[in-house]
Amino acid sequence: MTWFEELLMAFDYGFMWRALFVGIAVAISGAFIGPFLVLKRFSMIGHGLAHVAFAAVAIGLVTNQEPFIVTLILVVAASIFILKLNRSPRLQGDAAIALTAAVAMALGTVIASTAGGFNVDLFSYLFGSILTIQRIDVYLSITFAATIVVIVLLFYHDLFSLTYDEDFARISGVRARRLNTLLAVLIGVTIAVGIRAVGTLLISSLIIFPTIIALQFSRGFKMTILLAVLISTVNVLFGLVSSFLLDWPSGSTIVLLNGVVFMAIYGIRLLKPQN
Amino acid sequence: MFHVENMTVKYQSHVAIKDVDFTVKPKDFTAIIGPNGSGKTTLIKAMLGLLSISKGSVERKGSPRIGYLPQQTAASDRFFPATVGEIVALGLLADKRFPKTIGRHDKKRIAETLDALGISALRKKRIGALSGGQHQRVLLARALVSEPDILILDEPTSALDPSMRKAFLDILKELNEKRNVAILLVTHDIASAGAYIKRVLHIDQTVLYDGAYKAYLRQPVRSPFEAPHADGEDDET
Numbered sequence: 001m002t003w004f005e006e007l008l009m010a011f012d013y014g015f016m017w018r019a020l021f022v023g024i025a026v027a028i029s030g031a032f033i034g035p036f037l038v039l040k041r042f043s044m045i046g047h048g049l050a051h052v053a054f055a056a057v058a059i060g061l062v063t064n065q066e067p068f069i070v071t072l073i074l075v076v077a078a079s080i081f082i083l084k085l086n087r088s089p090r091l092q093g094d095a096a097i098a099l100t101a102a103v104a105m106a107l108g109t110v111i112a113s114t115a116g117g118f119n120v121d122l123f124s125y126l127f128g129s130i131l132t133i134q135r136i137d138v139y140l141s142i143t144f145a146a147t148i149v150v151i152v153l154l155f156y157h158d159l160f161s162l163t164y165d166e167d168f169a170r171i172s173g174v175r176a177r178r179l180n181t182l183l184a185v186l187i188g189v190t191i192a193v194g195i196r197a198v199g200t201l202l203i204s205s206l207i208i209f210p211t212i213i214a215l216q217f218s219r220g221f222k223m224t225i226l227l228a229v230l231i232s233t234v235n236v237l238f239g240l241v242s243s244f245l246l247d248w249p250s251g252s253t254i255v256l257l258n259g260v261v262f263m264a265i266y267g268i269r270l271l272k273p274q275n
Numbered sequence: 276m277f278h279v280e281n282m283t284v285k286y287q288s289h290v291a292i293k294d295v296d297f298t299v300k301p302k303d304f305t306a307i308i309g310p311n312g313s314g315k316t317t318l319i320k321a322m323l324g325l326l327s328i329s330k331g332s333v334e335r336k337g338s339p340r341i342g343y344l345p346q347q348t349a350a351s352d353r354f355f356p357a358t359v360g361e362i363v364a365l366g367l368l369a370d371k372r373f374p375k376t377i378g379r380h381d382k383k384r385i386a387e388t389l390d391a392l393g394i395s396a397l398r399k400k401r402i403g404a405l406s407g408g409q410h411q412r413v414l415l416a417r418a419l420v421s422e423p424d425i426l427i428l429d430e431p432t433s434a435l436d437p438s439m440r441k442a443f444l445d446i447l448k449e450l451n452e453k454r455n456v457a458i459l460l461v462t463h464d465i466a467s468a469g470a471y472i473k474r475v476l477h478i479d480q481t482v483l484y485d486g487a488y489k490a491y492l493r494q495p496v497r498s499p500f501e502a503p504h505a506d507g508e509d510d511e512t
Contacts, residue, residue, distance in 0.1 A: 039355065089287070157375040161365045164357060167325050168417070171343050172369040219401045220358040 003245055010244045019130035019197060019250065021138045023236040025145035026194035026206055031228035032152045033186050034211035035221065039163050045082060045184075046204030048097035048104075049191045052078040053200035055108035057125040062115040067125060068140060071195060076188030078104070083184045128199035128251030130240060137196045144193045148186050152225075155179065160221055197236075199251035206232060209258035216265050235261060276301060276339045276425050276457055277322055282331035284314070284321045291317040293481045294331070299425060303457045304447075305474040306488070308465050313479040315461045316346060319427050339425050339457075342366070342418030344411075346429035346461075352410065353403040359413050360385060360398045366420035388420045392446065408439035415446065425457040426450065432464060440464070444471050 001009075010016045037043055056074040060067030078100055085096035112122055124132045152159065161169035162179050170176050187207070194203035210232035211224065218224040239254030246253065277299040284291045292314035299305065307315050320326045322333050323343060363385045364377050389395045392412050397405065402413065411431055418426055426447070432440040448471050450456040462468050465475075475491040477484040484491055 035356070154374045157365070157368055157371070157377070160357075160361070161368055164355065164362065164365065165345065165347075167320070167323075167345055168343060168365065169368075170325060171323050171341060172365065174368065215354070215356055218356045219399070221356055221361050224356040 006245055007241060010241065015131055015133060016240075016244060018133045018135065018138050019240050020237065022133050022141040022193075023197045023240050023250075023254070024233055025138075025141035026190070026197050026203070027210070027232035027236040028229055029145040029148040029186075029190045029193060030203075030206040031210045031214075031232040032149055032225060033183065033190060034207045034228055034232075035214070035224050036159055036163050036183060037187065038208060038211045038215070043204075043208050044094050044097050045079065045187060046191065046207045048082060048101040049075050049079055049188060050200045050202070050204050051101035051108070052104040053191050053195055053203070054126065055104040055111070057195065057200060058108040058111040058115075058122060061121055062111055068137070068192060068196070071200075072189065072192040075191045076185050079184040079188035079191075080181060083180055124199075125195055126199050126201050127249040128195070128197050128202065128254075130197065130243065130250045133196050141193050141196070144189050148189060151182070151186065155182065159183070164221075197240075197250060198254055199249070202251040202255045205255045205258060206236075209255070209262055210235070213258070213262050213265055216269050231261070276336055278334040278336060279318075279322060280332050280334070282318075282321060282333065283329045284317050284326055285329045290480065292321070292478065295478065295482055297476060297482065297485060299457055299459055301424070301457055302451065302455050303459070303474060304451045304472050305457075305459050305476055306465060306468050306472040307459065307461045307476045307478065308463070309478045309483075315478060316429055318478060319429060319459065319461060323427065340369075340421055340423040342421065342423030342426040342456075344414050344418045344426070344428040344431050346433075347414065355403055357402050358398070359389070359394070359400050359402060359405070359416075362402055362413055363388060363416045363420055366417040369421055384420055385416075388416045392416050392419075407434045408436075408443070411435060411439075411443060412446075415443075419450070423456060425459065427459045429461045430463065431460070432462065432467065437467070440467050444468060447471065 037045060053071050053075050056071040057067045059065075059074070060070035063070075082096045082100050085091055085100070088096075158169065158174045158179055161172060161174050162176055166176055190207060191203050194206055198206055210228040213231050214224045214227035218227050235257050236254055239257045240250055242248070242257065243250040243253035279295055279297040282295045283293050295318060297318075307318065309315050317326060321328050323341065324333075364381065367377065367381050367384070368375055386395065386398070389398055392415060394409060394412050394416065397409060397413065402410065405413065411434075415431070428447075432443050435443060444467065447458050447460070451458050460468060460472065469488065472488050474486065475484060475488050476482065477491070484494065
């Protein structure tokens with residue numbers, strides 16, 4: 001069987017379509033909030049929350065609760081917690097993210113090693129597995145992604161102002177604290193939505209990579225978001241199909257593809273003289 | 276427009292400014308001067324509500340529209356993905372209600388403001404691709420697009436060469452004289468601003484002098500000409 005026949009066959013399977021829908025939903029929601037996080041120098045929060053998601057999935061599995069719901073609640077709570085901790089003058093830089101991530105990872109590992117019996121399942125949550133995506137995951141992903149897009153569009157100008165110059169935004173009547181909290185909630189939701197397709201440990205890259213790649217081309221802020229959405233969607237599509245053909249974990253394949261695209265574009269930009 | 280009374284601002288246990296009394300009136304063109312770390316930036320940030328006041332009060336009389344040009348260097352914007360038009364549009368958000376949108380009328384105002392500052396051609400340029408002088412004019416356009424009653428500027432000319440500095444101060448003078456915009460200018464460079472300002476507020480934690488610029492020049496002990504200080508450093512305390 002040629003690879004093209006294999007590719008066509010992939011779309012005979014329901015799980016492949018479910019993975020595509022979830023993957024595109026994650027790609028869009030991640031790309032919509034990515035520019036705000038990256039440009040506010042808050043890229044690592046996604047990585048920190050991914051560790052919290054790992055602990056949350058372990059808790060969900062050991063308590064027989066739906067891991068998505070447990071992850072959604074705990075990751076959103078952790079996101080707000082990190083934001084509040086970050087404001088403390090006693091904690092410098094991104095120490096709040098590092099502390100939360102370390103504690104969550106330790107908790108998840110302790111639960112995984114003591115409870116037993118669900119390590120295979122946990123592995124699929126860690127690195128993403130398109131075989132495990134259920135119909136309910138598709139509905140939830142699309143609903144949450146649509147909600148994220150609508151919220152970002154409604155608050156677009158305020159979020160942009162806050163990202164560019166927080167002091168000026170506050171003088172312009174932008175409620176900075178509320179908006180930062182909203183952003184923290186949106187990050188948490190994106191992480192929770194993305195764990196099925198990409199896995200807890202790799203989801204943050206879907207928030208960062210598309211933005212970083214888009215930043216190599218874009219002139220304006222709106223253009224950055226649109227390019228990030230396009231890049232992320234294309235990479236998720238190709239990544240999922242490749243993961244099927246190569247029998248690789250879906251999350252790792254998508255992230256590797258993003259990495260290759262970024263390195264290629266960054267390399268070309270370095271070689272090309274700037275105008 | 277602004278009445279600051281007995282204002283004290285602390286950073287934890289460090290007192291940044293203490294018992295400051297100060298009033299901004301319409302048509303004022305005031306320079307806030309003082310050595311590094313004297314609390315100039317702290318004073319205006321507290322006036323704008325960006326810092327908590329430990330003691331005293333700030334009263335805004337008649338809800339003046341405020342334009343603000345923060346202390347910022349063009350270098351910090353070098354890789355920020357925003358066009359000049361997008362940045363200037365941010366100055367209109369104070370008048371908007373949820374959900375905020377930038378309509379045709381707003382775009383016309385942006386175009387008029389850019390035109391007035393002689394930077395129409397830059398509208399679609401990336402903010403990071405501009406020279407220091409162009410960058411400051413864009414931030415001035417963002418502050419002016421809402422047609423403010425008072426313009427508060429924090430070291431706006433520190434990164435500009437002498438000819439750009441003069442051009443920038445000429446714009447401020449025209450705004451003050453023709454459009455009656457009150458100007459509150461934090462500066463280290465009183466030598467350049469001297470030909471433009473009407474009033475001086477000299478602070479070093481507390482107010483050392485508040486009055487006419489010409490009279491200030493006759494007080495050698497308090498004059499920065501007599502007590503020179505390092506120029507161009509960040510005043511953030």
